[in-house]
Each structure stands twice: as structure tokens, then as C-alpha cells.
Amino acid sequence: MEIYIVLPGDTIDSIARNHGITPYKLILDNGIDYSRNLVPGQALIIIYPTETYIVQEGDTLGSVAARYNITFLQLLRNNPFLYYREYIYPGETLVIRYNQQGSIVTNGYSYAFSRKDMLIQSLPYLTYLSVFNYSASSEGEIISYDDDTEMIQLAKSYGVAPLMMLTALTQRGEVNYDLLYELLLSDEYNSRLMDNIIKILRDKGFYGLNMLISNMNASNEQLYLSLFEKESKILKDEGFYFNITLNPQLALVDNQVVYEQLDYSAISRYVDGITILQYAWGTNPGPPAPVSSEYLLRSFIGDISAFVPSDKTIIGKPLIGYDWELPYVPGRSQALSLSIDRAVALAKEVGAEIQFDEMSKTPFFMYNTSYSGLPIEHMVWFIDIRSIDALTRIIDDFNLSGSGIWNIMIFYQQMWSLLNYKYDIVKLMPGHL
Structure with missing residues (x-):
């Protein structure tokens, strides 16, 4: 397993190619959208299976699980694209196992x-x-x-x-x-x-x-x-x-x-x-x-x-993430809550590079907006895969x-x-x- 930090100029294709996996697997394991650009400082997880299987004619999810002595739910967890699927098709690659430790x-x-x-x-x-x-x-x-x-x-x-x-x-x-x-x-x-x-x-x-x-x-x-x-x-x-x-x-x-x-x-x-x-x-x-x-x-x-x-x-x-307006005023300031994906998307929208606090092991970034012509500074803290x-x-x-x-x-x-x-x-x- 590796956690990769996106650099300026990186793409899904280039990261996948450099790590020996398909762009589809990188997208699937990270829940990201191919159509969206990555954000410098964004963290991605790269995982490699220990065993895979290529679907043959006549295979079903149940038959594949039985053949490899795994449960149907294990097969679902290893292959998130199956969440809403009833069928599998010849030529598809299924992850059978990862190197789980307990x-x-x-x-x-x-x-x-x-x-x-x-x-x-x-x-x-x-x-x-x-x-x-x-x-x-x-x-x-x-x-x-x-x-x-x-x-x-x-x-x-x-x-x-x-x-x-x-x-x-x-x-x-x-x-x-x-x-x-x-x-x-x-x-x-x-x-x-x-x-x-x-x-x-x-x-x-x-x-x-x-x-x-x-x-x-x-x-x-x-x-x-x-x-x-x-x-x-x-x-x-x-x-x-x-x-x-x-x-x-x-x-x-x-x-x-x-x-x-x-x-x-x-x-x-x-x-x-x-x-x-x-x-x-x-x-x-x-x-x-x-x-x-x-x-x-x-x-x-x-x-x-x-x-x-x-x-x-x-x-x-x-x-969760929180978006704060600065300066902070005790008793008056409130944070806007954000999902993790929304925090990353916001960093992209405002052109911010995601930073990382080593002590807490959490990411953050700063950006600016304005209201009635007055500049407003923001600070966003959130959680990522690191x-x-x-x-x-x-x-x-x-x-x-x-x-x-x-x-x-x-x-x-x-x-x-x-x-x-x-x-x-x-x-x-x-x-x-």
C-alpha cells in the first residue's frame, strides 16, 4: 500500500501508469471522478491485490466466491463497482484477496x-x-x-x-x-x-x-x-x-x-x-x-x-471538515461543516494547494473571498487518507x-x-x- 501526494501536473493516467495499475482501479479505490482535475497536495491511496480472477462465461458472483472460499460480502468489499450490479461479464477482473493482517x-x-x-x-x-x-x-x-x-x-x-x-x-x-x-x-x-x-x-x-x-x-x-x-x-x-x-x-x-x-x-x-x-x-x-x-x-x-x-x-x-472565516471571534464565529470530498473540491475551486500538519496528521488550506468589497480570509481543516x-x-x-x-x-x-x-x-x- 502507498499513499501518493498529488504534484502539479499529475493526472489520473500518469499516476496510474507510474504505479503499475489501471486508471480505473485508481478511480475506484479513491472514489474520484475521472472528469475532475486533481488538486496539488491531494492524497491518494494505491493498493495492490495478492490474487485476482478474470471472469469466464457462465460465472456468477456466488460461483466465484465459492470457488475461492470467500464470502459474497468479501467479494463486494474487494470490488466496489459491484455495489449495484447483479451480473458480472466475461473479461472483467475481480479482486479476490488483499494481504490482510488480522x-x-x-x-x-x-x-x-x-x-x-x-x-x-x-x-x-x-x-x-x-x-x-x-x-x-x-x-x-x-x-x-x-x-x-x-x-x-x-x-x-x-x-x-x-x-x-x-x-x-x-x-x-x-x-x-x-x-x-x-x-x-x-x-x-x-x-x-x-x-x-x-x-x-x-x-x-x-x-x-x-x-x-x-x-x-x-x-x-x-x-x-x-x-x-x-x-x-x-x-x-x-x-x-x-x-x-x-x-x-x-x-x-x-x-x-x-x-x-x-x-x-x-x-x-x-x-x-x-x-x-x-x-x-x-x-x-x-x-x-x-x-x-x-x-x-x-x-x-x-x-x-x-x-x-x-x-x-x-x-x-x-x-468531516470545517471552513472558518478569519479572524476568529470567540463566542461569535462558527465553522461551516464540509464533507471530505467537498473540502478537496473547494481547494480546487479556489486554487489552493493542500498543506499537511505533521503533528495532528490532518490537511488544511487557506483561501480568500470578499464581501461588499472587503477581503475575507478562510481556513479549512479536514481529514484525508493520511x-x-x-x-x-x-x-x-x-x-x-x-x-x-x-x-x-x-x-x-x-x-x-x-x-x-x-x-x-x-x-x-x-x-x-
Whole structure:
């Protein structure tokens, strides 16, 4: 595997030729459009299979999978052009295997209103699907926003275990602190909350619960731990999986990585999985900064690895970018969120060369616009395949369980190409395509 950084004058054809692959494979593995020019500084992944097969007359996807003792989903992952295909044709080349080194758990986060075509592309690569559709409300009740029945059944058909994602967020993505403490402080309300959770898990056919933990700190830690203990016992008795998603609020202060000091050993006793995800829920108040930092996250994982079993630790990957207007004004400035592909396209539109921050392992660029004749400077931070590769190396170095992805509502082929090249994807359910 190689990550290639586009230089001025590069084309898809020239890069493919220099790396001994077809332009079609370069396009497919990177999810790029042949008709669009590349951007200097753009990162591309180049992967080589260990085994391929040329389709013969009479072959089907099922017969090829059976011949090489691989699953239908493995064949889909290795050949993304098959997402919407029922047939294969003589002369086509299929990738049978990559040089995978072990297996990985993946957990994709998605709202229930996700486009079906986007979801179908991601499901072959997922172990879990966290359906971001449930918020706790007053007195232990739960609000469900959209009908997720079809999403849950579709996930199961691809062998993906659906998880009920529960938060204490408003629809604007803001933490409801009054509600949060109402639930933490009242045995009656958190018992009712658990009763409602179990009912939804059963009725909807979820595999388990993924709970977004907001504002956990030293002052409320014991309240949270008490809640986790109750939830853990009930969920285990009922046969459900229990994951929590934490944003540890990592920061670099005086060359030291700082974060909220929590009892991670106690937390890990009560849950089956902990997803560590650096992400600004709702709006991003700033200041402009890397979307995620490999340096901070690696240091944090190194600190907690003595307390949390590696097979319970999942590293989150935020697939997002932010466009800031400068100068930044605390309390007033807000970032415009961008998909990764849109960030690259914007760099092309404004003629910017993509730069790379080695400490955080994230790309950025600057550009200028104007309003009423006044110049406005912009700074864009986002994630690319180099960032994904750096975060994935933490998984390897600490032998962690896997990767959580916020979010999968916009498909990002480069990431899946990398994960599928390196690992077999764990599937907990049989599927029935």
C-alpha cells in the first residue's frame, strides 16, 4: 500500500501508469471522478491485490466466491463497482484477496434519514451500525425522531449488528444539562429510562445500545458509574451489547496532553466497548484547529491502555471538515461543516494547494473571498487518507478492537479501501443477501 501526494501536473493516467495499475482501479479505490482535475497536495491511496480472477462465461458472483472460499460480502468489499450490479461479464477482473493482517471491528454512525444508496455502500464494511435516532427526555422517557425500521432490517441483511444510539442532546446537537442531571440523580427516572431502552431494543430488533456520554467529569463521575452499573447488569441479563461513546476533550497545554481524568478502569468493567471520538457535536464554536489529532489521541490511548482492555477500545474517525472565516471571534464565529470530498473540491475551486500538519496528521488550506468589497480570509481543516492511516496505526500499535466512523451518511471510499486492504471486517450476524 502507498499513499501518493498529488504534484502539479499529475493526472489520473500518469499516476496510474507510474504505479503499475489501471486508471480505473485508481478511480475506484479513491472514489474520484475521472472528469475532475486533481488538486496539488491531494492524497491518494494505491493498493495492490495478492490474487485476482478474470471472469469466464457462465460465472456468477456466488460461483466465484465459492470457488475461492470467500464470502459474497468479501467479494463486494474487494470490488466496489459491484455495489449495484447483479451480473458480472466475461473479461472483467475481480479482486479476490488483499494481504490482510488480522481482523477489525467497525462501527458506523448514521441518522435514520440516511440515503439508502449511501448506506448500502457502507454496510459491507461494517460490524455495527449505530442508529443516531434516540434522545432521552424528561422523567426517563425516550424520543424517537424518524422511522428506522427499514434501516435496521437492511443492516441485518448485510450481517451488520444494529445499535440503538441514545443521547441527551437536543435536536440542535446541544447537551441538555438539566435533563442529564435529572436522569443521573433520580433512581426512579433512570430506572424508567432503562425500561424504555429495553422495550425499544426488543421491539426494533437492535443488537445492543450505544450511549453518547456527554460532559462526564470528576464531579459527576460516580453518578455516571452508578448508572453504567445498573445498565450493564440489565443489558447483560437481556443479552444485549453495551457500548459508550466518549469525547475526552483532548488538548495540548504547555506541551502536555491534558484531558478529564476519569476512572477508565471502572468504566471498562461495566461496558463491552468504549469508542473514543474527537468530534464537536452540533455546531463547532472553535477556534480553528485540526479536526482530529493523531498526536493527542496516541498519547491518550497510551495513558488509558493500562486501565482499559484493548479489545474494548475503539478509535473514532470523524469524516468531516470545517471552513472558518478569519479572524476568529470567540463566542461569535462558527465553522461551516464540509464533507471530505467537498473540502478537496473547494481547494480546487479556489486554487489552493493542500498543506499537511505533521503533528495532528490532518490537511488544511487557506483561501480568500470578499464581501461588499472587503477581503475575507478562510481556513479549512479536514481529514484525508493520511489522517485515516495515522489513526489506524494507533489501532495496530495498541492492538485495539477497531474503528468507529462519524459518520457514514456520505460515503468515503478511500477509508474503506484502506481498512479492507489491511483487515478482514468482523461480522457478528449471518446476513441474508
